[in-house]
């Protein structure tokens with residue numbers, strides 16, 4: 420088995436979700452289709468609620484910023500002109516959400532609405548999040564060795580908590596010391612990793628970030644965070660130069676903590 424030694428200065432392990440702790444197939448084949456199939460009904464049922472109106476406002480603001488992009492779908496402001504106007508507005512939000520999802524965009528606005536929609540499915544027990552088999556045993560071991568474990572995903576913090584709270588391994592939320600999402604910044608920007616270190620109260624070089632996406636690894640590394648790229652079944656392939664440059668692991672069990680036996 421390949422073993423990757425964790426540098427002694429590392430005290431925090433920061434984990435990506437999709438493609439790292441959780442199969443991309445679970446996200447692409449279960450979580451995302453749930454949104455596409457249910458968004459219209461969700462909006463029609465929850466439209467009058469404050470939370471739903473906040474989600475729509477954030478999506479509208481994002482749509483304004485996206486206006487210059489090819490195929491962007493605008494969301495008109497409410498004119499208050501009755502049922503037809505409402506149905507048109509809901510359809511515009513649906514089309515905007517589906518357009519963003521077709522590009523796998525990671526905007527905070529999209530991720531916030533998705534999180535709210537998944538809540539009903541997870542809490543009703545209609546959905547359970549999948550984790551790779553090596554994840555929970557490794558995280559337990561790291562924590563026993565004194566490591567802190569944090570999550571940094573484009574999925575909203577609320578959605579992250581749903582996944583960890585309703586997994587095929589049971590409620591594993593207690594294994595996580597804290598969560599970060601794109602509210603702290605995009606995962607492909609190095610400043611986000613500096614802010615995460617500040618928020619945890621450590622230096623960036625105390626963190627080891629595990630992700631499947633090399634653009635995220637590169638941004639983290641630029642901020643002096645240690646990185647390893649996680650290679651899982653179903654993940655996008657890596658170029659040869661990426662395979663040579665990055666430390667690669669195929670299972671969390673390949674990480675060796677000098678402090679553990």
Ligand SMILES: CSCCC(=O)C(=O)COP(=O)(O)O
Pocket residue numbers: 435436437438446450525530533571572573574575578579582606
């Ligand atoms: C709570 S994760 C839901 C999946 C998701 O929406 C997503 O965008 C995953 O992105 P990641 O940053 O974990 O690769």
Ligand SMILES: [Mg+2]
Pocket residue numbers: 435436437438439630631632
């Ligand atoms: Mg990922």
